[in-house]
Amino acid sequence: MSKLLNEDERVQLARLVSAILAEWKLTTEESLSLLGMPEGSKGRELSRFKRGTPLPPDETVLSHAEHILGIQESLHRVYPRNHNMPLFWLTHRNKQLRGIPLRIMLDDGLHGMGRVWGILDCTQNWKQ
Secondary structure, three states: OOOOOOHHHHHHHHHHHHHHHHHOOOOHHHHHHHHOOOOOOOOHHHHHHHOOOOOOOOHHHHHHHHHHHHHHHHHHHHOOOOOOHHHHHHHOOEOOOOEOHHHHHHHHHHHHHHHHHHHHOOHHHHOO
């Protein structure tokens, strides 16, 4: 994110991202990893985010959250009528990515998330 968000914005973002991660049916470890949380973070932090604890004012976490939000928005734009498709798309092999999108995001972190988002939303590639 280009600027750090205020506390209210980080609370809203935490709730949104928590809902997305739940919709994606990720394990606690996968969720913490995709969020870019520091090593040793506990799963209870995810529960706190759902209940209104703001995301930390950390550029890494906020960038990961922005990517999660963008990927989800793009998935719903590409598949507006099929709400089951985002989960299917994330967990099955994609020819353009030459792999499974979720696995790419987990293995390659923010770079992998950028690749996935770029495939779903071509305007992301314009920024690079």
